[in-house]
Amino acid sequence: MRLAVVGSGPAAFYTVIRALQKVPSLNVTIFEKGFAPFGLVRTGVAPDHPEVKSCQERFTQLIDDNPKQINYLGNVEIGKDISLKQLSDQYNAVLIATGAQGNRQLGIENNTAGKPLRGVVPARNFVNWYNGVHDGALFDPSLLNARKATIIGNGNVALDIVRVLLSPLQRWKDIEFCDLGSSVYDGISKSKIEHIDVVGRRGLFQSAFTNKEFRELLNLVPMLPVDPKSELDVEPITRIDKKKIKLINGISTGLFDNELLKSNKKSFQFKFHRVPVKFHGDERVTAVEYTYNGKRVVEETDLVFTSIGYMGTSAEGYDSVGAQFDVKTGTLLRNPETGIVEGTANIFASGWAATGSSGAIAATMRDAFVEGDLIADYLQKHNDTTAIEDNEKQQESPINDNINTQDAVSTLEQGNKRIITWNDWKKLDHEEIRRGEIVGKSREKFETKEQALEYLK
């Protein structure tokens, strides 16, 4: 039985782990469009959260331990290099684990005279930059010459951005297993940003950040007080809300009395109940206009990050396999009983591609485990002659002698595609770690696909 997996983030790996437990003879081919695996674990999770990234070791082990059953093909984009229809025809089942590849839109104009306003940046571009993804140069670090920045949106990603920009610099040297790139450290150390406003449309209890992340931030960056009258006007009900209000009112202040925090002259502040309606500025943003308590207010700023969420996009090829995609939520619709994507015969989906772009890795893992079980059920039900055919074809693949990926691979070869195999990735991985050791970090990443391909030449 053969399973094709589109994407190599946590959803892909956790689904495969579970499906393999139940169908130990399963052959899996993982297709990843990037030059490196692991999705947002590598490109989203902040560099000062190395403990979160440790799941990469488990994923690596999975492929290392099962070289005959799992074939990894990087630098291959499904929908471009191979069609989804082809995978659906050639594999017993296909898993879409592509995450959320777009940005939720703010719905207000970001341009003057047809030109985008400089200094209004989707959080994803900045997150990519500080995680060493410099393909396409979507963030210009010279924007960090701003004094004051505003983040529209107040989830954990907003808090990540505040930490990255306003934590004391020394901290980056002290964190063990940190993978902040040298060029990024350079950019952050030149940053002039002294203060960040974190703005939410609604109140404190509707804000999406978690207390764990909030507490961490309070230990690193001084918080200016929130105006209790206009901003915190609701009684907390849940236990989590009660903790949140304690933290925001500084009742636990004693806990945050550390040297690092005392030495930090920078600050951040939460602002609630502000609905952004307009950006001001000619070429570069100078202010954001909000409706606030029934009035219009204009608050000055030099740089805006829009951090209102990643969003799944309808990918090339969904139509050709009949996959039903909900544009409002940016998700593939699954049959809750079978896990099959509505409208398709053998396509499954897990992680953010199916649940939407919220939830930590633990939530993604739980979803992936359920989907992995359902894939296993489906494959066991459809266990016909294909397993025998697979074994007969096994020696044909030029990529991995043990797995038949012949059809997909020949399509790629006809297109002269430079596939990044698992062995290639291991070479890149070792080199990143070697370069990291020289500068005392867990790794120094390749920042573009070109750099990675050049190294593999």
Ligand SMILES: Cc1cc2nc3c(=O)[nH]c(=O)nc-3n(C[C@H](O)[C@H](O)[C@H](O)COP(=O)(O)OP(=O)(O)OC[C@H]3O[C@@H](n4cnc5c(N)ncnc54)[C@H](O)[C@@H]3O)c2cc1C
């Ligand atoms: C900025 C940020 C910070 C985060 N920090 C944390 C944290 O500290 N702790 C935590 O627990 N969670 C964190 N999360 C959440 C966590 O990253 C997600 O729960 C998880 O990554 C979702 O996994 P996924 O596999 O569904 O998607 P992704 O991780 O996005 O993986 C999708 C993969 O599919 C690939 N792909 C997409 N399209 C194609 C295609 N057409 N062909 C081939 N490959 C394709 C992508 O390149 C990518 O590798 C964070 C999320 C973000 C956005």
